[in-house]
Amino acid sequence: SKTVKHTFEVSYFSGLPDGVWVNNILCINGKFPGPTIEAEVGDVLEVTVINKIQDGQNVTIHWHGLHQRGTQFQDGPSQITQCPLKHGSTQVYTFPLLQPGTFWYHSHVNSQYTEGLWGSMIVRGTPEIWQELYDEELLITLNDWYHSTAKENEEWFMSAKSGGAPPFPSSVLMNGVGRYPCGYSILQRRLCSPYSQKRPVFKVQPGKTYRLRLINVSGWVAFNFTVSGHILTPIEVDSVDLAANQAPHHAVYIGAGQRYSFLLRADAGVEGDEFLIRANLRREFLFTKPGNINPYPEVVIDEVTGVLRYSDSKPAKVRGSLLLQPSFETFDYSRTYIQAETWSSLEFLPEMSLTPYDGVPTPSHYDTEVLLQIVFQNDDQGFRRGSFNGKPFQLTREKPILGKLVNGIPIPVDSMPVYTQYGSVVQVIINNPEAGPHPIHLHGHYFWVVGRGQSGDGSYNETLHQLSLSGYKRDTVLVKEKSWLALRFLADNPGVWLMHCHIDWHNLSGMAMVFVEAPELASTIKVPLEAKKVCADHNVFI
Numbered sequence: 160s161k162t163v164k165h166t167f168e169v170s171y172f173s174g175l176p177d178g179v180w181v182n183n184i185l186c187i188n189g190k191f192p193g194p195t196i197e198a199e200v201g202d203v204l205e206v207t208v209i210n211k212i213q214d215g216q217n218v219t220i221h222w223h224g225l226h227q228r229g230t231q232f233q234d235g236p237s238q239i240t241q242c243p244l245k246h247g248s249t250q251v252y253t254f255p256l257l258q259p260g261t262f263w264y265h266s267h268v269n270s271q272y273t274e275g276l277w278g279s280m281i282v283r284g285t286p287e288i289w290q291e292l293y294d295e296e297l298l299i300t301l302n303d304w305y306h307s308t309a310k311e312n313e314e315w316f317m318s319a320k321s322g323g324a325p326p327f328p329s330s331v332l333m334n335g336v337g338r339y340p341c342g343y344s345i346l347q348r349r350l351c352s353p354y355s356q357k358r359p360v361f362k363v364q365p366g367k368t369y370r371l372r373l374i375n376v377s378g379w380v381a382f383n384f385t386v387s388g389h390i391l392t393p394i395e396v397d398s399v400d401l402a403a404n405q406a407p408h409h410a411v412y413i414g415a416g417q418r419y420s421f422l423l424r425a426d427a428g429v430e431g432d433e434f435l436i437r438a439n440l441r442r443e444f445l446f447t448k449p450g451n452i453n454p455y456p457e458v459v460i461d462e463v464t465g466v467l468r469y470s471d472s473k474p475a476k477v478r479g480s481l482l483l484q485p486s487f488e489t490f491d492y493s494r495t496y497i498q499a500e501t502w503s504s505l506e507f508l509p510e511m512s513l514t515p516y517d518g519v520p521t522p523s524h525y526d527t528e529v530l531l532q533i534v535f536q537n538d539d540q541g542f543r544r545g546s547f548n549g550k551p552f553q554l555t556r557e558k559p560i561l562g563k564l565v566n567g568i569p570i571p572v573d574s575m576p577v578y579t580q581y582g583s584v585v586q587v588i589i590n591n592p593e594a595g596p597h598p599i600h601l602h603g604h605y606f607w608v609v610g611r612g613q614s615g616d617g618s619y620n621e622t623l624h625q626l627s628l629s630g631y632k633r634d635t636v637l638v639k640e641k642s643w644l645a646l647r648f649l650a651d652n653p654g655v656w657l658m659h660c661h662i663d664w665h666n667l668s669g670m671a672m673v674f675v676e677a678p679e680l681a682s683t684i685k686v687p688l689e690a691k692k693v694c695a696d697h698n699v700f701i
């Protein structure tokens with residue numbers, strides 16, 4: 160094992176990821192997306208974050224999917240597990256990497272990550288259980304992209320005129336690049352260059368098998384994803400390794416915060432063939448058609464594409480990396496690519512049938528049950544807020560909640576705390592009466608999905624609905640429109656763990672709550688010096 164070190168200097172840069180010039184890309188070391196972290200289980204990750212954000216914003220980094228056992232103060236959400244890092248200051252995150260899988264990291268302050276402050280993270284197992292099934296690895300990230308600033312978007316979402324509809328993305332990106340029709344940028348009075356509109360091209364060698372890691376880093380949208388002419392065999396979901404021989408499918412529906420690994424065999428063609436890799440915004444996300452209520456009248460690009468190119472030449476790899484690096488090429492409209500059937504003819508991955516490798520059974524009972532009803536309402540100042548149970552989550556002042564816990568200070572009720580005893584099993588029922596899906600993410604844990612279904616008002620009914628102990632688990636799940644979902648997790652990670660909707664606008668407006676886990680063991684939680692220092696910058700002492 161080794162220490163994997165990175166330095167993240169965070170600041171704004173200008174750029175044109177989809178061809179349209181914007182000034183507010185929140186970059187790491189001048190780059191968007193941030194660097195891909197690659198490491199092995201047992202390594203220690205050490206990331207030094209330097210906040211150089213020009214307008215003085217605070218920053219934090221959350222390591223999405225890592226459970227931070229014993230390193231609770233390094234989880235990242237501002238005012239939950241740490242004080243936010245001030246402008247001009249430095250924070251060193253350091254923790255052992257204990258789980259293999261596909262992860263990502265992102266800012267956990269306001270909606271900063273929708274301005275670009277994110278990157279991918281791969282932790283490889285030692286041994287990596289399905290390693291012998293593939294030759295090389297590919298990585299694809301998908302996200303929505305906004306020409307308006309995060310601040311404008313937040314204000315729009317919170318205003319009464321949005322009616323609870325999130326700001327509409329300008330375009331969608333694959334591996335940080337995309338395409339916006341320059342003709343429309345005139346409406347925005349923005350510079351636009353078709354030559355900067357790129358797509359990632361992945362060179363694969365005929366006959367080889369690839370591990371395709373897919374991450375949705377969106378602020379809002381879910382995608383349909385497919386690789387034309389190829390089948391996708393899942394081997395990992397949200398860093399949970401899957402049992403052998405999962406059924407292959409053509410396409411997957413992936414929500415914000417979710418990850419998959421698929422085996423992809425390059426056996427559909429010969430040298431020179433080119434297949435489209437397609438990611439399409441789901442229809443549910445088009446209910447706020449621009450021109451209707453969106454303040455930024457634009458035409459949204461609802462599909463982003465990459466290219467899988469069969470080639471005998473060896474593709475490039477960065478030294479020490481196991482990932483093939485794509486090349487970024489401008490759109491060549493004279494070229495024709497092999498494209499799959501229509502979306503409706505593709506067979507989608509049925510996620511409930513995915514079985515984990517570890518074979519750990521779903522807990523057959525639970526000790527605590529929590530009911531979360533998804534609600535949107537105007538608050539007394541006329542701001543539109545999402546919440547669980549009509550009680551919008553409020554960020555606590557002064558000490559972060561975890562600091563309050565270790566200092567024995569009561570946790571305010573508007574943090575929506577649910578207290579769980581060490582080792583207890585928690586069942587959470589989420590009812591979604593809304594017309595859109597919500598990707599619900601739990602920090603610090605995997606959870607087992609024990610049931611889901613549609614019902615008229617999206618409510619679970621104990622006498623009508625069956626739960627199942629299928630063993631299916633992950634850390635971010637889509638609670639679909641007009642649907643309920645039931646999950647269980649084992650509360651064996653002392654600390655304070657956020658559960659929230661990963662639609663950033665919903666999270667920000669209040670669709671969040673915390674589990675205060677094993678408060679009886681709070682005195683065993685170590686407060687790192689770094690956490691004290693970052694708080695002391697705010698005159699807050701833990």
Ligand code: C2O
Pocket residue numbers: 221223236265267416600602657659661
């Ligand atoms: Cu990606 Cu609170 O998380």
Ligand code: CU
Pocket residue numbers: 545596597598660661662665666670
């Ligand atoms: Cu939501």
